[in-house]
Amino acid sequence: MRQMNGHVISGSGNGTTRPSRQINVVLRSHNVFGSGASAQALEADPLPDVKPLPAVDHFADIQKELEPMIGMENVKSLVYEVYALLYISRMRAEAGLNGGSQVYHMIFKGNPGTGKTTIARIIAKLFQKMGVLSKGHLIEVERADLVGEYIGHTAQKTRDLVRKALGGVLFVDEAYSLARGGEKDFGKEAIDTLVKSMEDHRSQFVLILAGYPLEIDQFLLTNPGLPSRFPIQIEFPDYSVDQLLQIGELMVKERDYVLMPQTVFKLRQYLMQEKLNDMFSFSNARFVRNTIEKSIRHQAVRLINHYSSSIPAKSELMSIRPEDLKI
């Protein structure tokens, strides 16, 4: 428990930013913000007569979506850091302290299917909850959406999409592809327009550039003005086979199915093999999702064929058998 200028911040743990830990900020009935913070006040013991008001847990909904996701420990702690930063920035502003840069544009580095779009959606919601973005929606675009066919067309297309994204997040997937054609390519015009929009609409939208780690690094190297505009970088590592299996189990559970033990065994073999064969384009959790969805269709066909004149038991309706996983 620690008192901070009239706000009581309580949390278990030892001060590390664990996403599973929640900080509940309890406002005391009188607001002493603005009365001049001193280092001493920050370290003061909590007053015995503090009656905490019901805690407002701004992170709870976000936590509900983040927690079930398999692995991603670094991503989860970064999202938590962003939350903490937004929260404390607001308190600091109320206390009349320097508001900082207030730039939240981000780079997401990771292979396909590592959860980038999913996390971008959650972050958009977080910013909306914290009062930084008015709408909290996500506009996902790629090169073809931004780049036009003649001079001026690209700037116009890009500006239109930025306008759509105002109040939310503009998520540019495979961002490096904007730079692939060099100076004469219209992709360059899209980058310039995006950079200009970041200035024109400061703090009205968050821009997230996403893509394969190596290509994003290359992109940032060849556009030296860019990295400093994206203070938050999040890396999305590939999933291990065990994590992919857990993701698969989670996906079937959500859909009210179960994998039989032999199916899990077969899926494990399949994932190990595909991960090896497809080192550079293996699509991680998306591959698992597609595999599960295909198996669900095969199960349906199997059941229809088998139960032409009777009704399958509930357990049969739920079971994904190894033969449903066709590889």
Ligand SMILES: Nc1ncnc2c1ncn2[C@@H]1O[C@H](COP(=O)(O)OP(=O)(O)O)[C@@H](O)[C@H]1O
């Ligand atoms: N850690 C995870 N736990 C559970 N499901 C996940 C996880 N990461 C990704 N997924 C699921 O995998 C699919 C692909 O994720 P997505 O966010 O589209 O990846 P990316 O944008 O990096 O290609 C989505 O259905 C998503 O819900």
Ligand SMILES: [Mg+2]
């Ligand atoms: Mg994506």
